[in-house]
Amino acid sequence: MELEVKELVKHYGKKQALKGINASLTEGVYGFLGPNGAGKSTFMNILTGNLKATSGQILYDGEDIRKLGREFRGLLGYMPQQQALYPNFTAEGFLAYMAALRDMKRSEASKRIPQVLAKVGLSEVAGDKIKSFSGGMKQRLLIAQAVIADPRVLVLDEPTAGLDPKQRIAIRNLISEIAAGKIVIIATHVVTDVESAANRILLIREGELVADASREEMVTTLSGRVFELKIPQSELKSLETNPAYLMGNISRERETLFVRVICDGKPEGYEATPVRPGLEDVYLSYFRE
Numbered sequence: 001m002e003l004e005v006k007e008l009v010k011h012y013g014k015k016q017a018l019k020g021i022n023a024s025l026t027e028g029v030y031g032f033l034g035p036n037g038a039g040k041s042t043f044m045n046i047l048t049g050n051l052k053a054t055s056g057q058i059l060y061d062g063e064d065i066r067k068l069g070r071e072f073r074g075l076l077g078y079m080p081q082q083q084a085l086y087p088n089f090t091a092e093g094f095l096a097y098m099a100a101l102r103d104m105k106r107s108e109a110s111k112r113i114p115q116v117l118a119k120v121g122l123s124e125v126a127g128d129k130i131k132s133f134s135g136g137m138k139q140r141l142l143i144a145q146a147v148i149a150d151p152r153v154l155v156l157d158e159p160t161a162g163l164d165p166k167q168r169i170a171i172r173n174l175i176s177e178i179a180a181g182k183i184v185i186i187a188t189h190v191v192t193d194v195e196s197a198a199n200r201i202l203l204i205r206e207g208e209l210v211a212d213a214s215r216e217e218m219v220t221t222l223s224g225r226v227f228e229l230k231i232p233q234s235e236l237k238s239l240e241t242n243p244a245y246l247m248g249n250i251s252r253e254r255e256t257l258f259v260r261v262i263c264d265g266k267p268e269g270y271e272a273t274p275v276r277p278g279l280e281d282v283y284l285s286y287f288r289e
């Protein structure tokens with residue numbers, strides 16, 4: 001099982017949303033990480049057949065997915081970024097409807113629906129109307145419809161959008177649980193969404209892949225370059241304007257600030273403690289604006 005993305009380009013009029021994406025994906029979890037407007041949803045929409053590329057192609061086991069058509073869509077599960085749910089459907093009814101759209105046999109659907117509802121923790125509200133659901137419940141129902149046909153390729157666009165930290169963790173764990181044996185692609189601008197679950201991170205910036213590696217490989221590139229500086233409040237301005245330092249999180253203890261920075265070599269003239277680099281730091285180093 002392999003997805004191969006070749007020189008994928010998408011223009012919306014003059015806007016170049018994708019500028020030649022190349023990647024090869026096999027079984028595993030992939031974090032498609034980048035800020036808003038980077039081109040993530042555009043890529044997802046092309047992969048799922050909702051949008052036509054300007055040029056380039058995506059191959060599934062060597063065959064163009066556009067040629068495979070229905071056959072490829074049958075292998076695909078998709079959770080769109082926009083919550084497209086019907087408020088007056090029940091959870092069960094919505095899944096039955098989605099199963100019917102996929103031409104799933106009724107007998108199979110009635111077997112699968114309780115299984116996926118249990119998997120996403122919605123069994124107890126199976127007969128309740130969607131309009132009574134919280135944001136987190138709606139996200140879980142959207143994941144349920146994406147996995148109803150046990151897809152080989154699972155595409156999740158901003159799966160934790162609008163959720164509180166606890167719900168984010170629940171969704172992340174759920175994704176890890178259902179990922180086995182599939183190609184799972186998670187598009188997000190939230191580093192923690194993919195930090196632990198993804199085997200590989202693809203950083204996308206303004207329509208280009210700027211990095212494609214495991215979390216460990218990415219983090220290693222910043223070894224010895226991330227520090228926590230202890231400074232008085234009064235020094236913050238001069239640190240901010242110093243181009244040698246890229247600033248991350250700041251925490252405060254009374255008049256003292258602890259500032260996470262990325263820099264080359266040990267900071268001179270500061271009380272500095274080396275810290276372990278994380279994916280947040282990598283993200284910051286690519287998207288410093």
Ligand code: ADP
Binds near residue numbers: 016017035036041042
């Ligand atoms: P992301 O999902 O990473 O936030 P998108 O793929 O939605 O990014 O958008 C990538 C770029 O393409 C953005 O600059 C966006 O404004 C632009 N864009 C997206 N959809 C359209 C469209 N239908 N028409 C014109 N521009 C679009």
Ligand code: MG
Binds near residue numbers: 040081
């Ligand atoms: Mg998007």
